[in-house]
Amino acid sequence: MQSFRTEIENPVVERDIIELEKKIRLFREGKVDEERFRSLRLARGVYGQRQEGVQMVRIKLPYGKVTGNQLLRICDVSDEYSRGRLHITTRQDIQIHYVSLDRTPELWAELEQSDVTIREACGNTVRNITASPEAGVDPNEPFDVTPYAHAAFQFFLRNPICQEMGRKFKMSFSSTDKDSALSYIHDLGFIAKVKDGQKGFKVMLGGGLGSQPRHADLMYEFIPTDQIIPLIESVLRIFDRHGERAKRLKARMKFLLKDVGLDGFLQLIEEEKLALSYHSYPISEEGFEFDRSVVDSISVPKVDLKDVDGYEKWRNSNVYQQKQEGLFSIGIKVRLGDFYTDKARKLASLIQRYAADELRLTLRQDILIRHVKADLLPLFYLELKELGFTDLGYNSTADITACPGTDTCNLGIASSTGIAEVLEKVLEEEYPQYRDNREVAIKISGCMNACGQHNMAHIGFQGMSIRTKEKLVAPALQILLGGGVVGNGEGRFADKVIKIPSKRGPQALRLILDDYQQHKENGEDFLAYYDRKEQMYFYDFLKPLSDTDNLNEDDFVDWGHDKAYVQEVGVGECAGVVIDLxxxxxxxxxxxxxxxxxxxxxxxxxxxxxxxxxxxxxxxxxxxxxxxxxxxxxxxxxxxxxxxxxxxxxxxxxxxxxxxxxxxxxxxxxxxxxxxxxxxxxxxxxxxxxxxxxxxxxxxx
The missing domain is CATH 1.20.120.330 (Nucleotidyltransferases  domain 2)
Known part of the structure; x- marks a missing residue:
């Protein structure tokens, strides 16, 4: 570990990495018990995966921002320590898989050289703080929330009050009332507001997904920006002290809030004020301003744009006007959030040379390139097309969100990525009208924990298993309908409609979309149509798909697999562990x-x-x-x-x-x-x- 001392300038980071190396060594020698060691490595972004002997490493990228240099560093790490594949999560992180535990300190040290961390990306900590990927470029935003999300990230990273809580804690910052950062499903959600000329936030408290989704309570209609750090600290102190620790399934903030009530929680906040580190914490926007001259100085090379029709379709589908006049953002649809380092390196070079050296990972597992001049759009089209990054339908119905499921996750019950690929193909080949539809979202999770956010989707699928009368087990999907984002802190959770064998998932999607097309009224969106028809209507026409008396051999093989399905669920680590020794x-x-x-x-x-x-x-x-x-x-x-x-x-x-x-x-x-x-x-x-x-x-x- 001596090399870390010479290569890492930050002594706090250096100590952190050396401590991880030391604890790995003690664990290997049997001097640190497995439970304690697991808690420590999780808080350092090292997560056990389904395959024995290897780890998933989660790279914490606040609000999804990545520079070209950082992306290149991540590529170097993935090539050296993993298999060259990058996975974008629904929390704007990047995960790499199949990493040797013994090499994680070295991996971490390399990332830190480009100001990238894995600290507190997992475990019972403040997880990655998410934000609207359009923050800073959205024409409708009252102000850029990026500096405030960044300040919260910096203040609570390694903060003693949130290192070993009862469970994980999630926060988001939405740039507009559209609430694209999903405040209503977060422990703390902030929505940008301006009141009497003062910048501030609407605050939502105690939301969450999982097996028991809960809509966040309105905590405050408005607090000024200098109060968000004191507020977060007080909430974390209360959660740390009063939150459940023994019963893991009841240990999230939403259950504490349910127990004490909003008024009781606000009273606890009042009692905590004297002990806070700060009673006012002004946040500077300095350093986050966009330097227009950097982009204006970029020369525009000549390109031979032969595919004019393809270019126009791409521009209409995936390109967005920014609030900065003459500049555009480009959305890249990344199928299931997976892409490889060869493409990532070329993308990094592209944004370094022809944009403002910045992209944002999105909550839909996609990429948003920012600050591109209009004259450079043809160049970007040709370069991205060569990389396979011009698929139409960014952020649309055809852009399905899915967790890794049984590919690598211990908790996966059925394949998420396999069924997602099949459903995307169904949409592409049979329902091209949904390629640019942004009113219907489809999301898939491999289990009830909802990493794929299935229970807040218009159309959701949850991985399960199903038994026949002969007690044979087949992979299955729970179909959920009627969820979605309403806006300004309001949202809906989907209803569980019916469970069907996984291989019938494509037919279920066809039936739902066909019925919507045939029976929706003029101007009626999917949620209004669902509310009018009601849950049992959908159950009735999907019920024939749930019959297990007529399963064939193929029904016992999950999507993306070639062997008979076996239900194997390990011990989950995404929420850390309770130490009772x-x-x-x-x-x-x-x-x-x-x-x-x-x-x-x-x-x-x-x-x-x-x-x-x-x-x-x-x-x-x-x-x-x-x-x-x-x-x-x-x-x-x-x-x-x-x-x-x-x-x-x-x-x-x-x-x-x-x-x-x-x-x-x-x-x-x-x-x-x-x-x-x-x-x-x-x-x-x-x-x-x-x-x-x-x-x-x-x-x-």
């Missing part, structure tokens, strides 16, 4: 104390205070687990520790554990409090460790 928790407490001391030396008072707080919680949790007590929430741990240990006199404190810990709520972040709180955490750990050692000694007698 006493020794591991005490070890973590020691690490938190060390980090609190380090933050203190760097004069990061708020960070040190929160690390001391986490040490106190981990230590108390360790002892409670030793007594077989439930440790579902941090707040519960605090109250229960007094009942089990302090009140009976098993552990003597000068105060209650409740008052000891909740000093964090009644003291402003300062050097004095950071020092005293660290001393409290150190003293408590010593008492707890002594108690644990005595218990173990007595047990051995």
């Amino acid at each position: 006493v020794a591991t928790l005490l070890f973590e407490s020691e690490e938190k104390i060390e980090k609190a001391q380090f933050s203190l030396e760097e004069k990061k008072w708020a960070d040190s205070i929160y690390q001391s707080y986490t040490s106190l919680i981990n230590t108390a949790k360790a002892l409670l687990i030793g007594e077989n007590k439930k440790t579902n929430t941090q707040a519960g741990i605090i109250n229960q520790f007094d009942e089990v240990f302090v009140a009976p006199g098993k552990i003597s404190l000068n105060t209650t554990f409740h008052d000891l810990v909740y000093q964090i709520k009644i003291n402003k972040p300062s050097e004095t409090f950071a020092k005293s709180f660290l001393e409290d955490a150190q003293a408590f750990y010593k008492k707890a460790d002594a108690f644990r050692r005595l218990e173990l000694a007595n047990a051995d007698k």
Whole structure:
């Protein structure tokens, strides 16, 4: 790992990578247990995949922005450590698969040389912050949300308050009321607004997909931009302390909000204000302004445009006028989000030479090139056509979203990519009118976790299995209808209509689209048509497809496979794990104390205070687990520790554990409090460790 010290300028990043290398070595030597190690690697973007012995590495790209140099670096990493394939996710990340665990620190170090990170791309952390891919170029936006999404990314990366929460936490920034960043399905969603000449955001709280989708609550109609960082911090503190930790399926923000109610949650925010790092956090837009002179200075080479008809169709389908006069954005439809490094390298060179050296990955797993002069559009058409990047229908019905499913994901039940490819072919060959239809979205997930966002689609498919009377198992699809984005923070979740064998998915799509064409009223969009007909109408005409009495041999082979289907579902890692080992928790407490001391030396008072707080919680949790007590929430741990240990006199404190810990709520972040709180955490750990050692000694007698 010595080379990292000379190649990485940021000492914080360097320590992070060295720590990952050290923990991999200790894990290989059997000195760190598997559960603890899994939690650590997930928070560093390293995710186990379906194939044994290899990892998926998720590259965190805030709001999907990528420069040419960064894309080239990602290509280098993929070629060196993986198989040269890049996968765009619905959270604007890039994933690469089949990576050796032992090489992940080296991979990470190479990415950081181009300011690209994998930190907190997985695990119980703040995940990649998404934003409208059109942010900064949309003619209808009140202002560019990019600086604000970036500020949130920077502030909470490695922030102690969100390193080991009960579950993952997702945020989005939408540039207009169209809400293209989908605020209503996020833990926190922000929509750009201007009120009385002041920039700010409408805020949505507690949305989510998964097996129990929940529409976000309206938290605030408007908050000024300097309040978004304090607001996010307060929400994360509450989620960390009160969120469920033992019952994984109930550990998301949406369940906490359901339990305490919006008014109760807002009250908790009020109680948290004194402890916040900042009460106002102005965000500068400096450095995010578009430099028009860079594009204006690009010379326009002569091109021989013979396919004028193809060019015009492409321009009408995939090219968009920006708010900057005379400039355009180009949408690239990337089938299922998968493309290879040979094409990515040429694309990087293209945007470096003839655009503003920037593209954005989209939530539909596509690419948006920005800031292209009108005179350069013919050149881009020819260059992109050579790369196979001029397929019509960017962001349309024919542009199907799908997660990796059983290709690589442990949780995949049935193939997502296989059925998606078949459905796209059906649309291309039989329904060309949907190539430029942007009113109907089709999305597919390989399981209920909804990484493909199937339950917010107009037409959704979820991978499942189905049993015959003879107890044979075949791949299946749950069909969902009626979801979609309404706008301005409002949205709909699709209804589950019927489950059918997977091989009948194309016929189901044909029946749905044919019925829509035949029975829609004048001017009626798909959602209005669905509402008028209602759920049972669709169930009735799709019901014949659900019959399992007439399955043939092909029905037992999933799309994209050549062998009989076998349902294999592993342990999911996308939400991290719950650590319930006493020794591991005490070890973590020691690490938190060390980090609190380090933050203190760097004069990061708020960070040190929160690390001391986490040490106190981990230590108390360790002892409670030793007594077989439930440790579902941090707040519960605090109250229960007094009942089990302090009140009976098993552990003597000068105060209650409740008052000891909740000093964090009644003291402003300062050097004095950071020092005293660290001393409290150190003293408590010593008492707890002594108690644990005595218990173990007595047990051995």
